[in-house]
Amino acid sequence: MTRPTMEDVARVAGVSRALVSLVMNGSPKVSEQRRKAVLDAAEQLGYSPHAMARSLASRTSTVLGVMVSDLHNAFFAEVVDGIDEVAQAEGFELIINTGGRSPARERRAVNGLLAFRPAGLALLGPVVPPTTLAEAASQAPTVLVARSSRLSTLDTVNDDGEAGSGLAVDHLVSLGHTEIAHLDGGVGSQAPQRRRGYIAAMQRHGLTPRVIPSEYTDIAGAKAVRQLLGQGPLPTALVAANDFNAVGAISALEEAGLRVPQDMSVVGYDNTSLAGLRHVSLTTIDQPRHEIGRLAGEALVQRVRGERTEPVKRLLHPSLVVRSTTQARS
Amino acid sequence: MTRPTMEDVARVAGVSRALVSLVMNGSPKVSEQRRKAVLDAAEQLGYSPHAMARSLASRTSTVLGVMVSDLHNAFFAEVVDGIDEVAQAEGFELIINTGGRSPARERRAVNGLLAFRPAGLALLGPVVPPTTLAEAASQAPTVLVARSSRLSTLDTVNDDGEAGSGLAVDHLVSLGHTEIAHLDGGVGSQAPQRRRGYIAAMQRHGLTPRVIPSEYTDIAGAKAVRQLLGQGPLPTALVAANDFNAVGAISALEEAGLRVPQDMSVVGYDNTSLAGLRHVSLTTIDQPRHEIGRLAGEALVQRVRGERTEPVKRLLHPSLVVRSTTQARS
DNA sequence: TCTATTTGTTGGAGCGCTCCAATGCTGTAA
DNA sequence: TTACAGCATTGGAGCGCTCCAACAAATAGA
Incomplete structure (x- = not known):
């Protein structure tokens, strides 16, 4: 059950470990010949890079931590879905846990996420006190959903x-x-x-x-x-x-x-x-639940990439859906 | 934004890095005096261990990968909730992504999870072909929910x-x-x-x-x-x-x-x-959606811990809920 | 021709941690 | 006194990867 490493691929392909790394990261300065040799060797061995080792070595993370106060709630499930959509498109992975509506459990959940040194943090409907929010925000870019906060280090996305x-x-x-x-x-x-x-x-x-x-x-x-x-x-x-x-x-x-x-x-x-x-x-x-999730994901990605440092406080416009339970006054 | 490491804690506490590691893992053979010094230093610096580094060094993982074919579906959301409950109790973290009902996307989702070398894998309602399932199962203990399979390397949990x-x-x-x-x-x-x-x-x-x-x-x-x-x-x-x-x-x-x-x-x-x-x-x-999730989580944990090697194929008993839309034939 | 520059490739250090063998230490038995 | 436990503690190797400086080889400029 022990999977092949970059070292193994390098040996089979007859190149150095560093060259394999370059190929795996799509570097342009690798000759076609070597690139092919490396990819063939990887294919043959069933190699795929070890995300955690990569993260550790590169001092970057592709993980977004998501704390959901209540996954039973269909609202949050759809928000997660929206975040996931952005994450997949932008090459991030979601790591999720739940807080069970208790501040203490929620705090532990957030710390559990932070232990992975995520690139960003999304807190969905958190019930923890503002100080805990500030603490989290000081460790990783953080976006708050379904809860507002005046903290200038936090992005927020809410329905109006x-x-x-x-x-x-x-x-x-x-x-x-x-x-x-x-x-x-x-x-x-x-x-x-x-x-x-x-x-x-x-x-x-x-x-x-x-x-x-x-x-x-x-x-x-x-x-x-x-x-x-x-x-x-x-x-x-x-x-x-x-x-x-x-x-x-x-x-x-x-x-x-x-x-x-x-x-x-x-x-x-x-x-x-x-x-x-x-x-x-x-x-x-x-x-717009899905949209809320997407915006939260995007806000996070922007911060992570350093494309924005100003906090964003988004208030989404709900819309009226007319069906059959309303009619003109008789 | 760069967080303190074990090295930093060791320096502040006046001990070696190895000793800090022992304290962080609750080893019994550490003197009370040193333990306190380490914990104080950690507290003071706001230190918490880096989960990925730990995972890499110990060659173990506390991550369970969960692939949800469709998070919109309330059924799966509740199953995830059940898995999460077990995971939290047993000290695992969930890393989740979605497959969007397309075999190709699902395959990528599963590979994305495997890149983290998770301790186990839960596939909820997957639509990928059996070979892909077998492939996943060869990389990590895998449990299948809402889909049956005769593969002897897979655990399954289904409603009857x-x-x-x-x-x-x-x-x-x-x-x-x-x-x-x-x-x-x-x-x-x-x-x-x-x-x-x-x-x-x-x-x-x-x-x-x-x-x-x-x-x-x-x-x-x-x-x-x-x-x-x-x-x-x-x-x-x-x-x-x-x-x-x-x-x-x-x-x-x-x-x-x-x-x-x-x-x-x-x-x-x-x-x-x-x-x-x-x-x-x-x-x-x-x-019993929540129960299905719990059993899936438990099956995974058992396999991960090596407490069981035989596959488990669970078929849960649904139950009748009588409300107001049935009555005796008139 | 010789020196610069470019291009592709490599060894090695290091990310933050665990784990093991080895260390120094105190206390006890011979 | 020496020997030997037993114990707390430590240095160092190594997990799988990235990244950088250094390098050899090929190309360009004089």
């Missing part, structure tokens, strides 16, 4: 949750709605931004905001609606905290004999695969 | 798709159903197993199988049902290819004025987050 809620409100207003309530995401990440965006948009339109406490689950969405039903005058439209919350809300509405969208329009948030099902067909706000 | 469909049929039969059709998954992975399981279970109960061609999407599920509606006598129950297919089927049934489960029982497959939504509340078959 405020703008997203604004889009939802604008859409409903354009359909003639004026009584629009928001089912709040509570402690969920991005929930404050979404609430602020909702309130700001309502005020911009001269309407009165109405925030119903809820959470990022379908159960909570249903509960919030049942509560709303017992509270006097109903709104004609809902801006839900996210898609799950929206689906819960819709089923509670239907149970109460209200039809969506005839009696109530509902907008979700996230454009999960759920929203696209024809059975659900939910009007929602699309967060 | 045949048993899963069998559970669905048994459940429906126990509810008094005899006209049970299967919406087939076509070219989807595991679809043949599910079909075979359905047919075998029907025959076991002395019933006539009826397979309707379809696919793993809600659109296809709806289409298959519309086709079924125009084809004479209806079954009273459906075993769908997967959850998405089932949801599509249900919405087509409802559009046609049939109620689920009163007029038609429907069973899904996969127990995705979708199925659990109260709005959907789909009776389905649960694949």
Whole structure:
């Protein structure tokens, strides 16, 4: 199981180890004849360079460390996919671990990544304190996803949750709605931004905001609606905290004999695969998850290459996806 | 940005580099006094060992390579999560890349992982030909997930798709159903197993199988049902290819004025987050995704440690999750 | 013709670590 | 006293590679 080394290839090809190194790195100053001899020998022996030895000797790294706070979450899985796309295109490898939402575990995860002296670090939805972020950033170029930070050593990439809620409100207003309530995401990440965006948009339109406490689950969405039903005058439209919350809300509405969208329009948030099902067909706000990943990857690569030293704080524009749960006010 | 090395720590602590190495690896034969001096020096300098240098020098690796054919797929994301759990517990790191469902890209992905001389390799849903699998397995202990192989050098971990469909049929039969059709998954992975399981279970109960061609999407599920509606006598129950297919089927049934489960029982497959939504509340078959990941991780660790040399072919038992889309035949 | 320059090739040092044989040391038995 | 453990500690070789200075050979310029 012991694999051939550069030394072995050199011996078979009848050249020096240094020449093999040049060939492996595609140096132009190698004669065609020798290059062929080396490649043949490598092929014959089944040789491929040892990435760690190369990294050690060259004092460079092609590894990007990725800490995912929660891989269960489809959002992060798609972000990783976006980072991976850039990494593959630019010749980097991803080394991933997860933090399990606990600051202590997350810290250990980040240190585990740093032990590989990665070229860069991407932290997806980290829950560690800012000092830990600063510490990480001092060891390797770092990009933060789904968490903002004012630290000037960190790049950040985020969805503009405020703008997203604004889009939802604008859409409903354009359909003639004026009584629009928001089912709040509570402690969920991005929930404050979404609430602020909702309130700001309502005020911009001269309407009165109405925030119903809820959470990022379908159960909570249903509960919030049942509560709303017992509270006097109903709104004609809902801006839900996210898609799950929206689906819960819709089923509670239907149970109460209200039809969506005839009696109530509902907008979700996230454009999960759920929203696209024809059975659900939910009007929602699309967060460009893959794009977020790609931008995070690109930000990292730029820093690693020294093409940029200024921090980048990117706020991505979400977009409205109109499906069948919204219609003009009757 | 250049980090301290063992040499630096040794100088500060006033000991040799070798002693620092012993301390870092928790050797028992180091005096308390020196150990403390070393740890203090390390702390002061912010030193942490260089994982790649360690790996190179010790000729061992703590890296597990994971090739995911498709990270978009929630199934694989959860499997990775399971592998990660074992890896963290056993002191391994995961290095991940994706194959994008193309054999050529997948091959490159696997070679990229092998360049790091990982201790083991996990291939999740690979589409490469068996020879490539054999090649990979000859370089590092390898476990295959969501793909079977008779190769004796490979461990495999799979869900028992045949048993899963069998559970669905048994459940429906126990509810008094005899006209049970299967919406087939076509070219989807595991679809043949599910079909075979359905047919075998029907025959076991002395019933006539009826397979309707379809696919793993809600659109296809709806289409298959519309086709079924125009084809004479209806079954009273459906075993769908997967959850998405089932949801599509249900919405087509409802559009046609049939109620689920009163007029038609429907069973899904996969127990995705979708199925659990109260709005959907789909009776389905649960694949132990996390468990699959854990077992894959464990299989790998065992091989890496040399605790086992025999190949392991694990077939996990899926389980039935009864929700609201099935009821006794009226 | 002889010296410069270019081109292709090579040996060796070194990346940060581990591991082994060898070292000095203290304590105990003869 | 000498011999011999037993123990903590150390120097050095080496993991597989890169990179640099040095080199021989071929080419160009005078």
